Amino acid sequence: xxxxxxxxxxxxxxxxxxxxxxxxxxxxxxxxxxxxxxxxxxxxxxxxxxxxxxxxxxxxxxxxxxxxxxxxxxxxxxxxxxxxxxxxxxxxxxxxxxxxxxxxxxxxxxxxxxxxxxxxxxxxxxxxxxxxxxxxxxxxxxxxxxxxxxxxxxxxxxxxxxxxxxx
Amino acid sequence: xxxxxxxxxxxxxxxxxxxxxxxxxxxxxxxxxxxxxxxxxxxxxxxxxxxxxxxxxxxxxxxxxxxxxxxxxxxxxxxxxxxxxxxxxxxxxxxxxxxxxxxxxxxxxxxxxxxxxxxxxxxxxxxxxxxxxxxxxxxxxxxxxxxxxxxxxxxxxxxxxxxxxxx
Amino acid sequence: xxxxxxxxxxxxxxxxxxxxxxxxxxxxxxxxxxxxxxxxxxxxxxxxxxxxxxxxxxxxxxxxxxxxxxxxxxxxxxxxxxx
Amino acid sequence: xxxxxxxxxxxxxxxxxxxxxxxxxxxxxxxxxxxxxxxxxxxxxxxxxxxxxxxxxxxxxxxxxxxxxxxxxxxxxxxxxxx
Numbered sequence: 001x002x003x004x005x006x007x008x009x010x011x012x013x014x015x016x017x018x019x020x021x022x023x024x025x026x027x028x029x030x031x032x033x034x035x036x037x038x039x040x041x042x043x044x045x046x047x048x049x050x051x052x053x054x055x056x057x058x059x060x061x062x063x064x065x066x067x068x069x070x071x072x073x074x075x076x077x078x079x080x081x082x083x084x085x086x087x088x089x090x091x092x093x094x095x096x097x098x099x100x101x102x103x104x105x106x107x108x109x110x111x112x113x114x115x116x117x118x119x120x121x122x123x124x125x126x127x128x129x130x131x132x133x134x135x136x137x138x139x140x141x142x143x144x145x146x147x148x149x150x151x152x153x154x155x156x157x158x159x160x161x162x163x164x165x166x167x
Numbered sequence: 168x169x170x171x172x173x174x175x176x177x178x179x180x181x182x183x184x185x186x187x188x189x190x191x192x193x194x195x196x197x198x199x200x201x202x203x204x205x206x207x208x209x210x211x212x213x214x215x216x217x218x219x220x221x222x223x224x225x226x227x228x229x230x231x232x233x234x235x236x237x238x239x240x241x242x243x244x245x246x247x248x249x250x251x252x253x254x255x256x257x258x259x260x261x262x263x264x265x266x267x268x269x270x271x272x273x274x275x276x277x278x279x280x281x282x283x284x285x286x287x288x289x290x291x292x293x294x295x296x297x298x299x300x301x302x303x304x305x306x307x308x309x310x311x312x313x314x315x316x317x318x319x320x321x322x323x324x325x326x327x328x329x330x331x332x333x334x
Numbered sequence: 335x336x337x338x339x340x341x342x343x344x345x346x347x348x349x350x351x352x353x354x355x356x357x358x359x360x361x362x363x364x365x366x367x368x369x370x371x372x373x374x375x376x377x378x379x380x381x382x383x384x385x386x387x388x389x390x391x392x393x394x395x396x397x398x399x400x401x402x403x404x405x406x407x408x409x410x411x412x413x414x415x416x417x
Numbered sequence: 418x419x420x421x422x423x424x425x426x427x428x429x430x431x432x433x434x435x436x437x438x439x440x441x442x443x444x445x446x447x448x449x450x451x452x453x454x455x456x457x458x459x460x461x462x463x464x465x466x467x468x469x470x471x472x473x474x475x476x477x478x479x480x481x482x483x484x485x486x487x488x489x490x491x492x493x494x495x496x497x498x499x500x
Contacts, residue, residue: 023190026208034215034266040287041193041208044417047278048201061416062341064409067393092416099201104417111214114325117288120207124280124417130395132409133416134341148342151413158281211500228499229424231492234476259499271500291500297478299492300499301424315425318496 010087011080013072015063017095019102026107029087036086038113040120042106048099057138059149061094061103064132068092075126079108082122083115090123092133122162129159177254178247180239182230184262186269193274196254203253205280207287209273215266224305226316228261228270231299235259242293246275249289250282257290259300289329296326335402337370339380340411343387346380356402363389364398366408380410388413418485420453422463423494426470429463439485446472447481449491463493471496 010029026041046059072090079088087109097103106123110116135149177196193208213226239257246255254276264270273290277283302316338351360369364384371381381387389396391405402408421434443452447467454464464470472479474488485491 023194026210027190030212032267034213036212037214039208039210039212041206041210042280042284043193043206043208044280045197045203045206046201047204062344063416064338064340064390064393064411067390067409070393071395100199113209113211113291117209117284117291121284124284128417129414131416132340132390132411132414134412135415136341148412149415151415155417229427230499231421231423231473231476231494234473234492237476238478295500296497298499299423299473299494299497301495302498303424315495316498318498322500 011076011085011089013069013076013090013092015065015068015072015092015094017093019093020091020105022102022105025089025091025105029089029107029109033086035111036109037111038116039107039109040113040116042104042120042124043102044104044124046097046099046101046103051137051139054139054141056099057140058096058098059103060096060136060138061092062134062136063092063094067132068094071131072127075123075130078126079119079123083108083110083119084112085110085115085119088119088123090127092127092131094133096138125155125158125162128155178243178252178256180236180243180257180259182232182235182239182259182261184260186260187258187272189269189272192256192258192272196256196274196276200253202278203276204278205283206274206276207280207283209271209287209291210269211271211291213264213266213268213270218304218306221306221308223266224307225263225265226270227263227303227305228259229301229303230259230261234299235261238298239294242290242297245293246286246290250275250277250286251279252277252282252286255286255290257294259294259298261300263305292322292325292329295322335405336407338407338409340409342412343380343410346376348376361401362398363391363396363400363402363408366402367398367410370410386412418488419490421490421492423492425495426463426493429459431459444484445481446474446479446483446485446491449485450481450493453493469495 022043030036049056089107091105106120108116108119137147189210197203216223256274258272273287275283275286304314335354335356337354339347344350360366367381367384370377387410390409392407418437418439422430427433443449450464450467453460470493473492475490
């Protein structure tokens with residue numbers, strides 16, 4: 001799962017602590033193929049934001065092992081049922097992640113750009129609200145409960161655009 | 168413009184005959200930064216489709232030198248006016264392109280995923296309808312006018328979603 | 335039944351998991367959350383506002399009124415913030 | 418004035434560009450397209466269906482009723498198919 005070389009399955013989900021190379025993941029999906037017209041890649045990164053004058057040192061991503069992969073697979077299956085995808089990949093990290101590092105990657109491949117865009121956005125919206133991951137902020141001098149990132153209403157709204165809830 | 172290493176300007180457009188490394192372009196945009204939350208990359212590829220039993224050998228991309236860059240810059244400026252982008256890059260090739268090769272690349276970077284997705288899709292929709300490029304298909308035994316790719320109504324509809332026309 | 339806690343629920347309860355014997359009369363997810371809350375201490379603190387607690391039964395998201403049935407694992411956690 | 422042709426308009430006209438003297442009375446893009454069409458031959462073939470011909474004046478997209486003004490370059494081409 002994490003030997004550094006992305007596997008070449010056409011549709012895959014992966015959860016890992018190690019950083020990964022987003023470009024290599026996208027390349028693995030399309031290597032040697034001439035039937036793909038559009039690839040959309042989304043990369044979600046840890047931002048160095050400042051709150052009350054205190055900079056973020058890192059994010060700690062907690063996840064529900066087992067369910068995380070299963071839920072990501074269900075979300076991917078739902079995307080495949082909705083759009084004509086030729087391949088897709090979802091990778092989500094857990095553990096300590098510092099600003100500038102990748103947290104999540106979604107890649108979709110389709111003959112047509114509209115499907116690739118919609119599927120990638122759908123996957124991200126649903127990952128945000130349904131994949132069992134929780135972010136805690138590490139800032140110098142703060143370790144209370146308030147350090148857990150609160151879910152945004154905007155994320156629920158984004159997910160609801162796509163109709164019926166998955167779970 | 169085409170020495171193999173993507174330049175590091177924050178917002179840039181480029182037209183070139185040479186193939187390019189989509190991953191390196193995206194990486195150049197974000198290298199060393201910790202303020203970016205979301206990166207969306209769109210890659211449009213030449214597909215090996217078959218028409219009337221005859222496979223595509225290549226696409227020939229004709230463009231309007233000078234205006235192509237200017238129009239791409241106008242489209243990019245329009246995207247920047249609409250969404251809070253931290254960086255963006257558009258690269259479009261011309262000349263002979265064989266199946267499996269990249270034709271166009273759009274990369275957008277933003278603090279938030281919605282803006283990155285919308286801007287990338289907007290850029291692609293507008294490139295399709297407004298950037299002065301024309302595709303001609305090379306298929307064994309066909310060199311008539313019919314080999315020029317016809318514009319799709321779907322592309323106009325996609326571009327019109329974004330409101331007022333640019334040009 | 336195995337009960338798992340994540341994020342601040344885990345911190346408030348003071349443990350990541352525990353084995354419980356589901357008492358007679360506790361048939362839904364909401365029933366179980368209420369029963370856990372009634373234990374007091376960290377449990378009461380974790381479940382003080384049941385409206386913000388989500389649950390999964392055998393690794394699938396469920397609503398509070400979902401029957402526990404013969405599930406072997408239940409997890410409680412706040413709204414997800416991954417991605 | 419410099420006139421450029423692209424894609425199948427270029428092929429039909431038989432050349433990529435030409436210099437013309439805009440006659441008096443020809444004031445809009447549509448006027449000029451009609452005047453070029455009236456030249457016959459490849460030009461007539463290129464402009465046989467004016468509705469599918471697009472134009473740019475000094476490298477900016479324009480509508481058929483746009484005045485030529487003092488533009489130095491006009492281009493005619495079919496709907497774009499890049500991207």
